[in-house]
Amino acid sequence: MKFSFASVLSNALGGNAAWPAQWRSPEPKASYDAVIVGAGGHGLATAYYMAKERGLTNVAVIEKGWLGGGNTGRNTTIIRSNYLWEESEAIYEHAMGLWQELSTELNYNVMYSARGVMMLAHDRHDVETFKRHVHANRLAGIDNEWISAGEAKAFCPPLDVSPTLRFPVVGAALQRCGGVARHDAVAWGYARAASAMGVDIVQNCAVTGIRRDPSGAVAGVETSKGFIGAKKVGVVAAGHTSTVMAMAGVRMPLESYPLQALVSEPVKPFMPCVVMSNKIHAYMSQSDKGELVIGAGTDAYTSYSQRGALHISEHTLEAICELFPAVRRLRMLRNWGGIVDVTPDRSPIIGRTPVAGLFVNCGWGTGGFKATPGSGHVFAHTLATGEPHPIAAPFSLDRFRTGRLIDEAAAAAVAH
């Protein structure tokens, strides 16, 4: 059903008892034209754009756990596109464009809020690096500007810019169109829209193997609900990509690390934007519920534990308390970890693999949420045509053979 003022009003009058399930939960068919492994934001967006723009609705999205329960529901919801290299600028700006109308397109409020992302500079090296980013972005037509410490204070009043700090704020790069969105709603919105067009979303269905025909091409996936045939399989499994790809005998240039985030107890509106600091490793924004959403770092070592060490989050909280003295007595409500798949050049891998019919979209590392619409859009093209989308072409797996890496230090915004 379509969400509208009338539908919300009539359901409110009816005690909200008549809302239907937002997507179907079918048993998998024996075969599909394409199977997507992983029902996170990127996988669901891929299915949505395959159905909407390519007319491919005989598609299944297979999910081991529950929809959006991985990194889609674990990130800090930050959206920005101020990357350094042209290849990255193209794909993140592509996503930025899609974010603008996403709620309208999906008829689902993803709560995209362009409240501005401010990246703090603390020393001369930061200043030079960020100014380089600002100039590169402006040449590419991407919103990004350099502001002084005073302007940063005016933009985010609780920020401490006093020169007596151990790492004083000396300026900042500000992307005003950056901001946040409701991460769960992004997964739910794409799932609902894809399901309505005929895409089957199969949760609680683990992929246990990738079957190949005598020629070596993909024939389908073995799952905990039986074999599902498909000539095309797209793996969008984030931190578990290495594990899934190993089922087809493909080794990946990936390492999986736990990345942590925390939220505080909810407080009244406190900070109007997103603030990030690479130098002292802290970033924070405030959710619409009033919780301060804080991102910590990755552990030093690879792990699939979906936890993270306490000293990692302590380190971030020390930095937050220095930048925002007003939060020092706030209590933390929750912290959690997600498993992120990190590439050697911190840029994603989108495209073909050495196995015919097997495609992969991974390596988004510590910053994949912002790219969700763009990632799904270009990967849908790749899955539908078998050829990489022009924006995705530089992000091939083959670049680790040719050496044409996209060394994106800005990928994390904070050093992980």
Next chain:
Amino acid sequence: MLLIRCPYCDMARPELEFRYGGQAHVARPADPATLDDAAWGEFLYVRSNPRGVAAERWRHAAGCGRFFNCLRDTVSDRILATYPAGAPAPDPAAPASGSGR
């Protein structure tokens, strides 16, 4: 935080004393010039990244300063063994020689 037994110091020490060194037993090719791009890319970038027992390098940076290797379960983060660099990886099923978790 991990508690890691350095095989040289023979002491279990907190993770903060150590630096992680990535996958262990990745041997540099004897003659890189003879490798094709695919093989060289494999050596530089491709990693096992196992969900389960991983062999990895650590350096006791704030202790003896030496590299050693470690077997760790990447799901539980439990350390199964630590052993000197250059030694073959022990059998993960064998009794642990490096305590801690």
